[in-house]
Amino acid sequence: MMKVEGNAGFTLYERERIKIxxxxxNKAHIIGEGGQGTVYRAVIDGTTMAIKRCKEINESKKMDFVQELVILCRVNHTNIVRLLGCCLQFEAPMLVYEFVQNKTLQELLDLQRSKRFHVTLGTRLRIAAESADAFAHLYSLPRPILHGDVKPxxxxxxxxxxxxxxxxxCSTIDEKTQVVPKGTPGYIDPDYLLEYQLTASNDVYSFGVILLELLTSRRPFSKERKSLTSMFQEAMANGTLVELLDSDIVDEASMRVIQQAAVLANQCLVVPGTTRSTMMLVATEL
Known part of the structure; x- marks a missing residue:
């Protein structure tokens, strides 16, 4: 294990440390899986951390990858999971993050949908505001960091x-080696599917879908495979938004706030993306 020169907060871990x-x-340590890799719960020097196994990367690109990770680990924001280090002694890079002891927004939404947990409108919009502020911070850096898979x-x-x-x-790998589209169905910007060139605007679209989920407690696709975005845009055009909303947050006092959030979501979902709101504007409005 060694510290990267000039960055005391970034550690290069040895292969054996990661395996131990x-x-x-061990599959019992898996706490998450997705298109960009598998996440394991791990304990290093008595501290619980999250280790993500990314996609494989060419040997010639590893040093460039390390330099990008050093930049990433300098990101200091309350609403961004901190990157602590990595291990490049496997075919697939291992990223070491701080461990967040709780659920994901996806799990919270599932609990709300099943009525096993009530999430107030205020809490939903606060989570949205904190997330938007985090994304806006990543985009505002001298070397902007795009996400590419914004979802709950x-x-x-x-x-x-x-x-x-x-x-x-892991998006720093995909930007250089991408042969298939990034993202998750239901959250992918239609603009992105035309050229496969990731932009901040693509992330804004995905965030708009999340905002819809928070307001409606519905999934991105219905059982009939109708998209939430198309149902929402129809409801906005027809003046029937209230029928789409989660009844748990609808009352006379909250409708003005909900309407404002719905307008903001609509601005995130505009196609083409050149006329879409920026994440900084979204964060400010929320």
Missing amino acids: ATNNF ANILLAEGLVAKVSDFG
Whole structure:
């Protein structure tokens, strides 16, 4: 294990440390899986961490990848999961993150949908605001960091349901080696599917879908495979938004706030993306 020169907060871990910490990548340690890799719960020097196995990367690109990770680990924001280090002694890079002890926004939405947990409108909009602020911060850096897979499963919830954006590190690999589209069905910007060139605007679209989920407690696709975005845009055009909303948050006192949030979501979903709201504007409005 060694510290990267000039960055005391970034550690290069040895292969054996990672294997021991994950019990040789035991399936019992898996806490998350997705298109960008598998996440394991691990303990290193008595501290619980999250280790993500990314996609494989060419040997010639590893040093460039390390330099990008050093930049990522300097990101210091309350609502962004902190990157602590990596291990490049496997074919697939291992990223080491702080461990967030709670659920994801996806799990919270599922609990709300099943009526096993009530999430107030205020809490929903606070989570949205914290997430938007985190994304806006990533885009405002001298070398902007794009996400590419914005969805509820990648927004972790710490103590007090504080939002923490995760899963942005592996995107530095995909930007250079991409042969298939990034993202998750239901959240992918139609503009992105035309050229496969990731922009901040694509992430804004995905965030708009999340905002719809928070307002409606519906999934991105219905059982009939009708998209939530198309149902929402029809409801906005026909003046029937209230029929789409989650009844748990609808009352006379909250409708003005809900209407404002719905207008903002609509601005996130505009196609083409050149006329879409920026994430900074979204964060400010929320």
